[in-house]
Amino acid sequence: MRFLPATALPRWLERLRGDGATVWAPVDEDGVVVLRPWEGQPIASRYVNPLNSLKDVLLPRTETILEFEGRPTDLAVREPAPPQSQVVFGTRPCDAAAMELNDRVFLEGTFVDEGFRRRRETTTVLTVACTVAGPHCFCRAVGGSPTAPRGSDLVLHPVENGYLPEAPTSRGEKALRAASDLVEDVEHPDPREAGRTVAMPLAERIALDGLAARLRDHFEHPCWDAISRRCHSCGLCTFVCPTCYCFAVFDSLRVTRGRRQRGWDSCQFKDFLLMAGGHNPRPTRKHRVRQRFLHKLCYFPEAYGEYQCVGCGRCVAGCPVGLHLPAVVDELGEVLG
Amino acid sequence: MSDIQARLREIARRLLTEGHVRVFIGFGPGFEANRPVPFFAADPDAADRLLLDEFCAAGLARYVLEEVREGPVGLVARGCDGLGLERLLADHRVAREQLYVVGVSCRGVVDPDRACAAAGEEVRAARVNGETVTLITPTAERSFPRSACLLDKCLRCQDPTPRIADVLLGEAIPPGERDLAHVDAVERMPSDERYRFWARQFERCLRCLACRQVCPACNCVSCSLDRPEWLERGTGLAEQFMFHFTRAYHVAGRCVACGECERACPAGIPLGLLNDKFMKDLRDLFGVAAPHRPGDVEPLGKFCPDDPEGWHEGGEGT
Secondary structure: OEEEEHHHHHHHHHHHHHOOOEEEEEEEEOOEEEEEEOOOOOOOOOOOOOOOOOHHHHOOOEEEEEEEEEEOOEEEEEOOOOOOOEEEEEEOHHHHHHHHHHHHHHHOOOOOOHHHHHHHHOEEEEEEOOOOOOOOOOHHHHOOOOOOOOOOOEEEEEEOOEEEEEOOOHHHHHHHHOOOOOOEEOOOOOHHHHHHHOOOHHHHHOOOOOHHHHHHHOOOOOHHHHHHOOOOOOOHHHHHOOOOOOEEEEEEEEOOEEEEEEEEOOOOOOOOOOOOOOOOOOOOHHHHHHHHHHHHHHHHHHHHOOOOOOOOOHHHHHOOOOOOHHHHHHHHHHHHO | OHHHHHHHHHHHHHHHHOOOOOEEEEEEOOOOOOOOEEEEEOOHHHHHHOEOOOOOOOOOHHHHHHHHHHOOEEEEEOHHHHHHHHHHHHOOOOOHHHEEEEEEOOOOOEOHHHHHHHHOOOOOEEEEEOOEEEEEOOOOEEEEEHHHOEOHHHHOOOOOOOOOOOEEEOOOOOOOOOOOOOHHHHHHOOHHHHHHHHHHHHHOOOOOOHHHHOOOOOOOOOOHHHOOOOOOOOOOHHHHHHHHHHHHHHHOOOOOOOOHHHHHOOOOOOHHHHHHHHHHHHHHHHOOOOOOOEOEOOOOOOOOOOOOOOOOOOOOOO
16 A cells, blocks of 8 residues: 655655646644635645635636627727646545535536636546545435545545555556655555444434435425524625535626626625615525525435535634524424324 | 523523513524524423523624514523623613513533533533632533633623613622723734734634624625625625725724624624724724713714814715
């Protein structure tokens, strides 16, 4: 089995950067661990998940779709330069799996989202498997595991003084080739097994069996009034969520030059569905909160056969009023049985 | 606090039974025992689920904005909630007769994550006594300094008791002087360094608007920050500065220092520090109290006919 010493990590990432790729890595910034373009700064080691997920890299907070210049009758339009290749180090298995869920939305079926596809195809995901679960983690309850390879190009299993790399894709194998002289051969039992024994108390409290059908049958259940009542209608849960992908398209204009951009939008904002003419199909918190959880727990499973949640725990850690997926599943379980 | 909790339930039950209020807002059990959540008791029996302990973190004032639409509202209020309610009253967003305020004195709220880090295991219960906090875990009961256990927003709070309670449970604790010394460090930074400091903070912003949505001073019916003619929707550094400075300016002189914005921020942006800087300037320039006492003069929110700079109707130029 191959072994990459921890001390070789910066040299390897430096080589990947030298190949012209933007390398992202988790760094500690004023006590908050954030995925940032890496330029040699110390890489954070003690974190469960960075503030921003892979979504920030593959579906940026804002990106330019096209640029335009001129007058309405004489307008030059040009596409932005294609995305540069990117390498993301230190993402967790849950975030990598989340990108496969987003793949299904953006890449499956008749319409392929070109912006997402191009970024996806030029991004290499170097996941670091988890050896502990945070208090908010519940990946196992939604089909994941602390060592699962889904969505990763390379999984680095942490062991003493280094990592055991596993390359599920040729992109991952290629990235590892840049470290061929740094990698050693060692004897080690299957590191994926370690994922089975990681304690994850929160996952054991979540029961999702049959929930999608029960939610479909109880669309008008009064419990949604009670559940949503404490929601402040901010977009925190949706923006920290690696699987929430909604965006808005908007223009910014400077006299005769402008850019059409797309950026994150949230179904929890009260004007999310507001239409020209003033009609709002989801005017209350009840409508919006119900939409968020039905999307994750009912509509997505009906369309794709799996829940739209990877158990990363960011909503659990972040929601200022405890209105997160495990809490809502728990409250639904009490009223719907 | 269990005696106070029992009296709180009794009062809420009576208010709901007699029809004085349509709903009573307090805290109820959360998904995790040490994270109670805002709870809305709509019938007398639900009053028995109200709880009040050292882990009740969320501010409650903001909820009355929605809840009073359907009728009078009762709620439990600590010092920060009380100032938040005063803010809404001073802004004429709710009327005093729509509220029944059950006041309690608060010595600080325990942050379960911080407490867990201090105690080394999950904290089941806590007692806040003066300068120390006793944390009770499954295996031990030990005391720690406040700074190792409490929410940031509580460490600088000097308003333990609400000023506008209809009934106060327990003893009143007099307000103190807010310590704004932590602003000095930012003021002393050379301007380049200070710019980099705030740029780094604001770059993390996801623009989830949690800071605005939990804020009792951000109670406008519609917000300029939602309007693209005031703020473009992008998240480049220019827009991030625009967002955060606009937010800070709009609450400057009105912020009651409840600290909910900073508690809610997922990106760890020190919004309290920014608010405190404005608070300090307003105190030093205009001699107003820090935090602002709603109802007192608002240096930035009110025009005086004898203002030495006069009033420029329509402004000058374009």
